[in-house]
Amino acid sequence: MTSLPPLAPATSDLQLGSQPFTPGTSRVTVLGAGVMGPGIALVFAEHGYQVDLCEIHETGLAKGMQSLRDGLALKVSEQLLTQEAADAALARVQSHVGSDVAIARADLVIEAVSENKEVKRQVFDTIARIGKPTVITWSNTSSLDVFALSDASMRGRLVVAHWFAPAQIIPLVEVVGSAPHTDTLMQQTCEVLRAVGKTPVRLNKMVNGFVINRLQRLLGREIFHLLESGVISPEDMDIAVRASIAPRMQVLGVVQRYDFTGLGLSVRNFRDPDFQDPPFEEVPKHLLDRVNDGHLGVATGQGFFDYGTQTMLELQNERDRHLYRVMERLSHYVDGPRPVR
Missing domain, CATH: 1.10.1040.10 (N-(1-d-carboxylethyl)-l-norvaline Dehydrogenase; domain 2)
Structure with missing residues (x-):
């Protein structure tokens, strides 16, 4: 097949919240190494970000890392990525059983855990408790009103960014905020998503299941x-x-x-x-x-x-x-x- 042009690196003037969001220095923590997490981690690693991929069990983490490696290998075999670029992307990913260390140092936390209200609530409580005061959280929920599940201290720092499987291929990401608290963050989120090759759409209000x-x-x-x-x-x-x-x-x-x-x-x-x-x-x-x-x-x-x-x-x-x-x-x-x- 004809090779696609290489992905452009994410620009260095991006911002999330009050902080710059820069490839090479900003850290992305992805919680959940199941269906969605490895593909999301792959996207950010390929664009130069340091990524922590977290799971609660070693078996699930091993499967998630293998999925990430397989995703990179397929891009190489399809001549969409050089082996050198794939190796560099993989080297930017660190895997963890547990998440406290990764959350504490993250600039962006992307939760892609089970679509369960109590599990989501526990994740948001942990982020509020040990995350940096400036950390931004994206929820990959496919239907839940996560704003009702999160601590008030996260208001203005949490948006929904709902990716579609396989996350490293399908461009669309639905972006939902809790207006008016997240208007600026939604705009910044869309800019970051475009910079890593995604096609974001903004929803004007929360609706179960999104669009x-x-x-x-x-x-x-x-x-x-x-x-x-x-x-x-x-x-x-x-x-x-x-x-x-x-x-x-x-x-x-x-x-x-x-x-x-x-x-x-x-x-x-x-x-x-x-x-x-x-x-x-x-x-x-x-x-x-x-x-x-x-x-x-x-x-x-x-x-x-x-x-x-x-x-x-x-x-x-x-x-x-x-x-x-x-x-x-x-x-x-x-x-x-x-x-x-």
Whole structure:
């Protein structure tokens, strides 16, 4: 494949809170080495920051560090990074069982721990207790109102920065603050994210699930309704989406598409009495049945598709190879995308 240009180093005039946020000197502590933490750590290490990756158990930490190493190795194999640059990025990452030392010296703490209110609350209490008075915290929560879970002393120093998996590849980060306390910090957060190659969007207010998870939840109800009704197979469903709305969304998003369809026609479509929405179910049966049978997806080798003897790591690497190639070809549309005009 054609090599992408190397990532530009993060600029030296960035700021978070009242302090400069500078590659080479500023420290980033990532709490949680599960699905999201290693990819987030990789991004900052690749851009010159000193990174501490923390987990509560040695086994989880070892898996997280292996995921980080695998992510760098894949970028080298895809000619997106030199071996020397990958080695340098890895050398900037220190791994820890426990987090007190890493939190105490951090300029930015990114919590990517379990999506559990009490676990989050304990993490925020620890940051408030032992972190520097100037430390900034980003929560990678996917749905929770973390502002209600954190100590009042963190007001103005905590924002949501919700990344998407795989964090080292997918550009979007949803940024949510507790206005008006975090208006400046939200702007600074977006500037830092852009400097490390991400595409941030600011939400004007807190809403459970933020934006993309809410869209995916609603889309999922229709997907499972069509599958359970026998309208289409899982294989053909994915073919239909990849051959239609997926590429069109890349150009028009989901709102501007209405302008091209015509707003009058869209109103008539919403009012069509013959178009019945799917019934509401707490969890779609098509999904729940597979979970009850122990078919959890790539982690178990079977979900809606059968993955045979391929390991989860092999499947993730294959997914990521394709994602890198999609990102290469569509970089114009995902790096600061704008409406068609």
